[in-house]
Amino acid sequence: STMTVDLVRMMTSSSPPVLIDALEGEGHNTLPGAYWVRGAGIYAESDEGNAEIRDRLGYLLAGVTRGDKSRPIVFFCLDSWCWLSFNAALRARDLGYTNVHWYRGGVKAWEAARLEMLPALQYGQVR
Numbered sequence: 276s277t278m279t280v281d282l283v284r285m286m287t288s289s290s291p292p293v294l295i296d297a298l299e300g301e302g303h304n305t306l307p308g309a310y311w312v313r314g315a316g317i318y319a320e321s322d323e324g325n326a327e328i329r330d331r332l333g334y335l336l337a338g339v340t341r342g343d344k345s346r347p348i349v350f351f352c353l354d355s356w357c358w359l360s361f362n363a364a365l366r367a368r369d370l371g372y373t374n375v376h377w378y379r380g381g382v383k384a385w386e387a388a389r390l391e392m393l394p395a396l397q398y399g400q401v402r
Contacts, residue, residue, distance in 0.1 A: 276379035277349060279388050285347065285376075292347035292376065293339045296395055297359040304392040306351070306385055310339055311395040314402030315366070316352065316359030324402075331401035332363065333370045339398075344372050351378035351385075 277285075285292050286308075294309035297316040305311060315332050319325045340346040348367055350360040364377045378384075386392060 277376045279378075279380060279384050279390075282349060282376075282378050282385075283390070285349065290347070292349045292374075293336075295336075295339075295348060295350045295360075295363060296382075297350055297352045297363040298357070298382070298395070299359065303382070303395050304386070305382060305395040307391050307393050309351075309395070310335075310398035312363070312398055313400040315350070315363035316361070317402050318362065319402070328401050329366050329369060331399075332366050335399045335401065336367060336370065336372065340372075344370075345374055346372075347374040347376065348372055349376040349378050351381040354381045354383040355379045357381055 294306055296305045296309040296311040299313055312335055314328060319328060350364040352360040361377055364375050367375045
């Protein structure tokens with residue numbers, strides 16, 4: 276998993292990653308520049324439901340990466356006990372993305388480091 280210092284370094288590099296916030300619920304604060312995609316890490320009760328979520332996520336990821344499956348993507352959610360971002364990262368790998376990262380500490384670790392946070396704006400919902 277990616278640590279806060281590593282993520283800051285990635286975000287300030289010449290090719291910053293796409294940040295995907297996989298949190299559920301209503302509005303919250305998130306990392307600057309993150310795309311809030313509700314449902315990205317939820318598991319459906321059927322294989323068909325999971326395939327549908329994966330396909331919708333694939334559509335959204337294709338948009339934010341401009342179809343570049345080697346573009347770095349960092350998934351995160353609330354904290355190290357939140358597995359939504361891990362599940363979403365696995366879906367991205369299944370979709371053929373090759374540079375997938377999991378920021379395990381999530382919003383709570385970012386906030387604890389006293390880094391800038393902004394209100395989340397929902398980019399998409401996949402379930």
